[in-house]
Amino acid sequence: MKRNANILQIENLGIHFDTFEGTARVLDGVSLELAPGDTLGVVGETGCGKSITSKAVLGLLPVPPTKIVSGRILFQGEDLLDKSEKEIGKIRGTRIAMIFQDPMTYLNPVFSIEKQMVDVIVRHGRQRGEPVTRKQARTQAVDLLDAVQIPSPADRIREYPHEFSGGMRQRVLIAMALSGKPDLLIADEPTTALDVTIQAQILRLLKDLVNRFNLSILLISHDLGVVAKLCRRIAVMYAGNVVETATIAQVFDQPAHPYTQGLLASIPRLSRRVDSLEGIKGSIPSFIDPPGGCRFNPRCGHAMSVCRKEKPLLEETSPGHRTACFLYKSSWPNT
Numbered sequence: 568m569k570r571n572a573n574i575l576q577i578e579n580l581g582i583h584f585d586t587f588e589g590t591a592r593v594l595d596g597v598s599l600e601l602a603p604g605d606t607l608g609v610v611g612e613t614g615c616g617k618s619i620t621s622k623a624v625l626g627l628l629p630v631p632p633t634k635i636v637s638g639r640i641l642f643q644g645e646d647l648l649d650k651s652e653k654e655i656g657k658i659r660g661t662r663i664a665m666i667f668q669d670p671m672t673y674l675n676p677v678f679s680i681e682k683q684m685v686d687v688i689v690r691h692g693r694q695r696g697e698p699v700t701r702k703q704a705r706t707q708a709v710d711l712l713d714a715v716q717i718p719s720p721a722d723r724i725r726e727y728p729h730e731f732s733g734g735m736r737q738r739v740l741i742a743m744a745l746s747g748k749p750d751l752l753i754a755d756e757p758t759t760a761l762d763v764t765i766q767a768q769i770l771r772l773l774k775d776l777v778n779r780f781n782l783s784i785l786l787i788s789h790d791l792g793v794v795a796k797l798c799r800r801i802a803v804m805y806a807g808n809v810v811e812t813a814t815i816a817q818v819f820d821q822p823a824h825p826y827t828q829g830l831l832a833s834i835p836r837l838s839r840r841v842d843s844l845e846g847i848k849g850s851i852p853s854f855i856d857p858p859g860g861c862r863f864n865p866r867c868g869h870a871m872s873v874c875r876k877e878k879p880l881l882e883e884t885s886p887g888h889r890t891a892c893f894l895y896k897s898s899w900p901n902t
């Protein structure tokens with residue numbers, strides 16, 4: 568089988584939703600890449616297409632109303648869009664795992680942590696063709712709870728979700744995600760429901776697990792600060808497009824795209840005294856009737872006539888730094 572250097576490579580992914588009002592073009596040719604052992608944060612306002620992208624990787628979007636209209640999702644060189652539901656089901660939870668924003672939604676309140684973890688470990692063992700007994704699964708569950716720094720794991724495993732705090736429940740979900748021995752962990756707003764102290768602890772834990780378990784992480788977040796704490800690279804999304812991708816340092820030191828500049832200007836900083844924070848004027852456009860050309864043009868202070876007619880491609884503006892903006896092009900298409 569032909570291997571790809573990236574563990575995950577999304578190429579020109581286009582996704583439409585059929586709605587009563589018309590077709591919503593929610594992803595407009597998204598391309599992303601994640602190297603083995605690397606950490607990539609996908610940021611943008613709510614509704615920019617981050618979670619749709621991550622759910623597409625795991626085949627979690629309902630068809631219909633979802634239509635994949637273009638692109639490929641290569642995971643370890645295999646196109647996930649070519650897989651049957653059964654084949655994707657074998658990959659989900661084992662080779663690729665996901666953790667979500669609200670752990671309580673994904674833990675069953677009427678079963679102990681022990682039962683839920685043992686069930687998951689036994690199922691993952693079957694999926695991987697490495698069956699384990701319930702006794703072996705319990706031992707693994709205790710080890711995993713220890714790995715995510717739950718104190719006295721052999722005792723606490725007998726408790727129920729309501730006996731755990733929000734941060735501890737998120738640790739349990741991370742332990743469950745690790746139980747399938749995944750190569751890729753997708754974390755969708757994993758700290759949004761937590762207070763800042765617990766948020767920092769969970770991010771430190773994830774960082775530690777990347778090294779210990781040789782994981783690659785795709786982190787979805789609306790918060791640039793959260794992404795900066797965990798990730799090496801960042802992809803900024805706006806209205807179904809990736810508009811900038813670079814290392815964290817490049818984006819924070821020299822943000823190139825006007826949307827990224829606006830996001831950074833809206834973050835409060837202790838080093839900067841201001842009367843009020845700058846926001847980005849306007850809101851995300853309709854996906855049913857999006858603006859022509861660059862979808863950011865109605866909100867952009869630099870918009871030119873070409874921006875309303877042509878879509879800028881994501882192109883390298885400096886080594887390792889790509890931006891989709893006509894400000895960085897020496898020549899434009901004839902318009």
Ligand code: SF4
Pocket residue numbers: 824825826861862863864867868869870871874879891892893894
């Ligand atoms: Fe602004 Fe034009 Fe760049 Fe879009 S392409 S961000 S409208 S300058």
